[in-house]
Amino acid sequence: MVTINDVAAESGLSVGTVSKVINNLNVKESNRKKVEAAIDRLGYQVNMYARGFKIDKTYTVAIIVPDLINPFFALFVNFVEKTLVGEGYKLLVCTTYGDAEKESSYVSIVVRNRVDGIILISYHHIEDELKNITIPIVSIDRHLENAGCCISGDNENGGKLAAEKLIKTGCTCVAYLHNGSNLDGETLKRGKSFIKTCRRAKIRADEIDFGEETTLNEFQISKIYEFLERNLSTGRFAYDGIFTSSDIHAVLVTEKLQQLGVKIPEEVQVIGYDGLKILNVGDYAVSSIAQPIKNMATASIKALLGLINKEAVEKNIILPVQFVEGGTTRKE
Amino acid sequence: MVTINDVAAESGLSVGTVSKVINNLNVKESNRKKVEAAIDRLGYQVNMYARGFKIDKTYTVAIIVPDLINPFFALFVNFVEKTLVGEGYKLLVCTTYGDAEKESSYVSIVVRNRVDGIILISYHHIEDELKNITIPIVSIDRHLENAGCCISGDNENGGKLAAEKLIKTGCTCVAYLHNGSNLDGETLKRGKSFIKTCRRAKIRADEIDFGEETTLNEFQISKIYEFLERNLSTGRFAYDGIFTSSDIHAVLVTEKLQQLGVKIPEEVQVIGYDGLKILNVGDYAVSSIAQPIKNMATASIKALLGLINKEAVEKNIILPVQFVEGGTTRKE
Numbered sequence: 001m002v003t004i005n006d007v008a009a010e011s012g013l014s015v016g017t018v019s020k021v022i023n024n025l026n027v028k029e030s031n032r033k034k035v036e037a038a039i040d041r042l043g044y045q046v047n048m049y050a051r052g053f054k055i056d057k058t059y060t061v062a063i064i065v066p067d068l069i070n071p072f073f074a075l076f077v078n079f080v081e082k083t084l085v086g087e088g089y090k091l092l093v094c095t096t097y098g099d100a101e102k103e104s105s106y107v108s109i110v111v112r113n114r115v116d117g118i119i120l121i122s123y124h125h126i127e128d129e130l131k132n133i134t135i136p137i138v139s140i141d142r143h144l145e146n147a148g149c150c151i152s153g154d155n156e157n158g159g160k161l162a163a164e165k166l167i168k169t170g171c172t173c174v175a176y177l178h179n180g181s182n183l184d185g186e187t188l189k190r191g192k193s194f195i196k197t198c199r200r201a202k203i204r205a206d207e208i209d210f211g212e213e214t215t216l217n218e219f220q221i222s223k224i225y226e227f228l229e230r231n232l233s234t235g236r237f238a239y240d241g242i243f244t245s246s247d248i249h250a251v252l253v254t255e256k257l258q259q260l261g262v263k264i265p266e267e268v269q270v271i272g273y274d275g276l277k278i279l280n281v282g283d284y285a286v287s288s289i290a291q292p293i294k295n296m297a298t299a300s301i302k303a304l305l306g307l308i309n310k311e312a313v314e315k316n317i318i319l320p321v322q323f324v325e326g327g328t329t330r331k332e
Numbered sequence: 333m334v335t336i337n338d339v340a341a342e343s344g345l346s347v348g349t350v351s352k353v354i355n356n357l358n359v360k361e362s363n364r365k366k367v368e369a370a371i372d373r374l375g376y377q378v379n380m381y382a383r384g385f386k387i388d389k390t391y392t393v394a395i396i397v398p399d400l401i402n403p404f405f406a407l408f409v410n411f412v413e414k415t416l417v418g419e420g421y422k423l424l425v426c427t428t429y430g431d432a433e434k435e436s437s438y439v440s441i442v443v444r445n446r447v448d449g450i451i452l453i454s455y456h457h458i459e460d461e462l463k464n465i466t467i468p469i470v471s472i473d474r475h476l477e478n479a480g481c482c483i484s485g486d487n488e489n490g491g492k493l494a495a496e497k498l499i500k501t502g503c504t505c506v507a508y509l510h511n512g513s514n515l516d517g518e519t520l521k522r523g524k525s526f527i528k529t530c531r532r533a534k535i536r537a538d539e540i541d542f543g544e545e546t547t548l549n550e551f552q553i554s555k556i557y558e559f560l561e562r563n564l565s566t567g568r569f570a571y572d573g574i575f576t577s578s579d580i581h582a583v584l585v586t587e588k589l590q591q592l593g594v595k596i597p598e599e600v601q602v603i604g605y606d607g608l609k610i611l612n613v614g615d616y617a618v619s620s621i622a623q624p625i626k627n628m629a630t631a632s633i634k635a636l637l638g639l640i641n642k643e644a645v646e647k648n649i650i651l652p653v654q655f656v657e658g659g660t661t662r663k664e
Contacts, residue, residue, distance in 0.1 A: 074406035282583040
């Protein structure tokens with residue numbers, strides 16, 4: 001059987017260099033070619049399992065994420081993967097559809113499969129599941145005792161920016177629409193900060209909670225529609241400003257109100273959260289608080305690799321957000 | 333060291349059942365709980381590498397895809413992952429950004445890492461890279477000698493449907509806008525069938541090729557804008573119907589023409605390809621030929637698992653498409 005030593009001898013390079021090529025780590029292009037030529041000539045087959053035994057690393061990271069249907073998550077995973085590959089790692093993608101059991105089950109599966117680290121977007125009581133896990137974890141938008149780092153956008157400021165925009169453009173009665181987990185997460189700050197800023201300015205601000213389910217299924221959507229219809233009387237909507245916990249909510253609200261004959265942004269202004277563009281290339285889908293998705297992804301990987309390499313890593317990283325104009329708000 | 337036999341004895345179940353739980357395959361929920369309780373009590377740690385040695389399967393599939401920025405790919409990967417997990421498999425996601433070297437490099441990496449199968453969306457000459465690979469491959473939209481199966485939407489009919497829609501709604505001078513690979517792929521049929529159907533109806537139909545690059549970078553986008561501006565004279569656009577090779581192109585074209593003062597769909601109608609909705613929840617982003625993304629994903633996995641299990645699998649699977657109304661075409 002051909003061994004890594006044979007490949008090193010054949011290529012005239014060190015075992016270390018051959019190992020780097022095999023693991024897709026950075027080596028000089030000319031050396032990579034020599035090693036690959038030697039591998040081809042000898043018909044060498046890497047024994048991943050033997051390798052795993054020896055170096056105790058799989059160069060694989062898992063991301064546990066609700067879905068790739070919400071473009072926020074798809075873009076986040078896209079940039080996570082791109083960053084990881086640059087560091088010689090591979091990415092396992094695990095979608096939970098916001099289901100608590102699936103979250104737990106995926107954690108067990110990826111731990112059993114010995115990934116080197118986990119990026120976790122969790123909306124459930126996952127603390128018990130994580131208790132005995134020694135693999136480094138970076139959590140997004142959520143403080144978990146066993147996660148070495150929590151990355152989030154500046155939700156406090158995001159809520160404030162949305163409130164200020166609606167106040168400045170003349171709103172007098174606004175609502176914050178959201179669904180999802182009520183666990184201690186950074187995202188809760190969006191709504192709290194929005195409501196606080198509005199009330200300080202003596203503006204009526206209601207919080208409308210569509211329940212704990214994190215994914216927007218048909219039932220959730222029908223509850224949102226029902227709320228919009230219930231608050232419409234003789235063509236006039238009860239609120240003149242709506243802030244939502246995601247752009248997906250804001251798109252649903254905007255389209256439904258327009259269908260009901262409400263003029264947006266003339267009669268009602270809508271601000272979403274995330275800053276997503278139509279098919280990710282066009283105009284912003286709605287006016288929104290844009291999250292720094294790419295920076296959140298690269299910061300997550302930087303933190304995770306730091307934890308994997310046993311370096312000191314900041315426990316909480318909060319990245320700046322900004323208001324973006326998407327046609328559902330009026331000019332100041 | 334605790335072994336799988338110890339877990340079987342502790343749980344009172346067979347080694348086979350314990351193995352199924354470890355591999356996340358279907359077992360009775362009560363049995364799963366018993367096995368997991370036994371694993372916890374004994375502190376059993378699955379040795380993935382030893383497992384890999386023995387059963388020669390990693391229960392891992394890789395998908396090689398341009399990116400997760402185009403929602404078509406993100407949705408496809410989403411449904412592929414969901415289907416795979418139901419079969420006890422995990423998914424490695426590899427994004428190539430349409431780069432030929434990255435495509436080849438990913439193929440080598442995932443083969444070295446012993447995935448059980450590959451779902452491949454390739455736009456380059458990858459035939460040499462695949463020649464010596466014995467792992468089952470399912471290819472999307474592209475005929476590759478070494479792929480056991482090619483899955484695609486019905487591009488022939490897609491192009492025809494787009495042409496018929498524009499003809500019926502009064503277009504007299506249309507163009508097909510596309511970029512991307514000119515290799516033997518199913519997607520080429522979109523344009524060919526569109527042009528043929530238009531010309532048969534004695535309608536002028538031009539093909540506008542923006543080059544072989546598969547991802548829409550800034551340079552590509554500027555070429556599209558330049559084409560639109562060049563064909564606009566005194567507020568009138570040279571074509572009254574545009575068909576594009578993707579919805580992303582169609583969104584760019586629609587937004588730019590509107591910016592230039594062209595009324596859509598009154599003066600110019602636009603039809604894209606893929607059938608994507610705004611943030612995947614709202615209205616269709618543009619009128620389009622909708623691909624059956626979810627069915628394409630489940631068909632890919634069905635074919636791949638068939639190949640992995642050495643069953644007979646159809647070599648070409650073509651799934652039906654349909655026209656969807658997205659506000660950029662006129663009513664018939």
